[in-house]
Amino acid sequence: MRPESNIMFVPVNRPKLDGNEKKYLNECIDTGWISSDGPFVKKFEEKMSNALDREFGVAVSNGSVALELALQALDLKAGGEVIVPSFTIISCGNAIIKSGLKPIFIDCSKDDLNSTPKMIEDAISSKTVAIMVVHLYGHPCDMDKIESIAKNYNLKLIEDAAEMHGQYYKDRPCGSFGDVSTLSFYPNKHVTTGEGGMVLTNNKDLMEKIRFYMNLCFGKGDSRYLHYDIGSNYRFTNLQAAVGLAQVESLKKTVLRKREIGSLYNKGLSNIDYLKTPIEFLEYSENIYWVYPITINGDINFVKSFKSYLEDSGIGHRSFFTPLHLQPCYKNIIDQNNILPNCEELYKFGLYIPCGNGITDEEVDYVIKKIKKFNFK
Ligand SMILES: *Cc1c(COP(=O)(O)O)cnc(C)c1O
Numbered sequence: 537m538r539p540e541s542n543i544m545f546v547p548v549n550r551p552k553l554d555g556n557e558k559k560y561l562n563e564c565i566d567t568g569w570i571s572s573d574g575p576f577v578k579k580f581e582e583k584m585s586n587a588l589d590r591e592f593g594v595a596v597s598n599g600s601v602a603l604e605l606a607l608q609a610l611d612l613k614a615g616g617e618v619i620v621p622s623f624t625i626i627s628c629g630n631a632i633i634k635s636g637l638k639p640i641f642i643d644c645s646k647d648d649l650n651s652t653p654k655m656i657e658d659a660i661s662s663k664t665v666a667i668m669v670v671h672l673y674g675h676p677c678d679m680d681k682i683e684s685i686a687k688n689y690n691l692k693l694i695e696d697a698a699e700m701h702g703q704y705y706k707d708r709p710c711g712s713f714g715d716v717s718t719l720s721f722y723p724n725k726h727v728t729t730g731e732g733g734m735v736l737t738n739n740k741d742l743m744e745k746i747r748f749y750m751n752l753c754f755g756k757g758d759s760r761y762l763h764y765d766i767g768s769n770y771r772f773t774n775l776q777a778a779v780g781l782a783q784v785e786s787l788k789k790t791v792l793r794k795r796e797i798g799s800l801y802n803k804g805l806s807n808i809d810y811l812k813t814p815i816e817f818l819e820y821s822e823n824i825y826w827v828y829p830i831t832i833n834g835d836i837n838f839v840k841s842f843k844s845y846l847e848d849s850g851i852g853h854r855s856f857f858t859p860l861h862l863q864p865c866y867k868n869i870i871d872q873n874n875i876l877p878n879c880e881e882l883y884k885f886g887l888y889i890p891c892g893n894g895i896t897d898e899e900v901d902y903v904i905k906k907i908k909k910f911n912f913k
Contacts, residue, residue: 543899544850546850546851548724548852549852551894552790552894553782555785556782557778560779561779563576564774564778570773576777577772580780581595583784584734584784588710588717589708590717590736592737593736594747595734595780596735598721599698599719599725600720603718604630604634605750607631609735610666610692612666615663616637618638618668619642619656619664619667620639621672622641623644623856626865628696628860629641638870639860639866642658644672644879646831649675652677664691665691666694670696671695673827674814674825675818675821676821677705692715696717697717701725704821715737715742717735717736718733718735721733721780726790727780727790729776751767751771753766795825797825798825801828804904805907810834812832813830831882831886832886832887836884839887845910846889846907854887856882858883859876
């Protein structure tokens with residue numbers, strides 16, 4: 537027990553599963569429907585795609601394969617270039633490379649952490665086939681402008697909305713932009729199913745291709761075991777969908793709570809001179825604090841000392857993404873001499889602190905109090 541509080545450890549994320557999750561899961565067990573053929577899968581797909589203003593949603597095993605399926609279904613010209621932020625999860629770069637395409641990594645804004653329309657447009661070449669837009673940490677990208685760039689240059693637009701369930705760009709939900717959008721349902725996302733993901737589109741052909749590839753390209757009817765293409769098993773189970781359905785029912789509440797946590801931190805951590813807190817409002821959005829990112833104004837030793845202070849205080853934290861253009865696994869694939877100054881700085885000086893949906897006010901208060909007491913030695 538810590539002397540000044542009964543808090544032992546505040547994890548960087550704790551999911552909240554206090555709606556109909558248990559009830560729906562029990563239904564699966566009582567009825568024996570546990571595979572991907574169970575009724576919750578369709579219900580979850582419909583509920584989620586409706587909530588995000590999409591015609592079709594295909595639930596899959598996780599957000600990483602959702603990106604792979606999106607690219608596979610778009611059937612882009614081999615070797616074509618896909619513009620993608622460097623400041624994102626490895627899944628984005630991997631999906632592009634695995635699809636036989638070439639990632640063109642671009643920088644991001646130091647303020648809202650997203651790539652700007654100008655950064656995207658500047659990266660377009662005669663080989664560009666698509667833009668993969670990723671909304672990061674809490675605000676959407678500037679989608680009106682990005683949509684018109686995609687249209688003007690005749691490029692496919694893939695939207696990775698894994699961190700944005702329940703977020704809006706102006707009055708349009710994230711997950712509704714471009715040719716195809718993807719989601720993840722990992723436990724730190726606003727809708728979780730443990731593991732899981734979804735591909736969303738308004739295009740029926742695309743949806744059918746995604747369903748085909750995510751289920752081993754089975755044939756129809758009597759020809760079930762006749763396969764005309766090479767697919768994978770990326771199916772989603774009824775058990776996951778049971779949890780997911782309950783989670784979507786709570787989505788509005790989740791977003792309200794995330795904003796509440798965000799404003800508690802904003803208030804509590806303002807006026808600390810070495811620490812930059814996230815922007816609450818952009819002209820087109822209100823932050824939903826998928827995570828609560830802070831950047832440290834100090835040198836590397838300062839950051840190190842701050843992080844070990846958090847550890848000693850039992851406060852979970854996570855560094856920002858290591859930029860993809862610097863990843864050792866891409867060493868022989870891309871030219872790594874490219875300098876992208878903003879994301880290179882962010883990853884050295886940025887971290888995020890506990891902000892899961894399940895965090896209590898008391899825990900937030902503890903984190904704030906502790907951070908206020910930090911002294912660099
Ligand atoms: C979480 C996440 C993913 C990957 O999802 P998984 O379900 O963990 O595979 C993809 N893109 C972004 C932006 C994410 O945050």
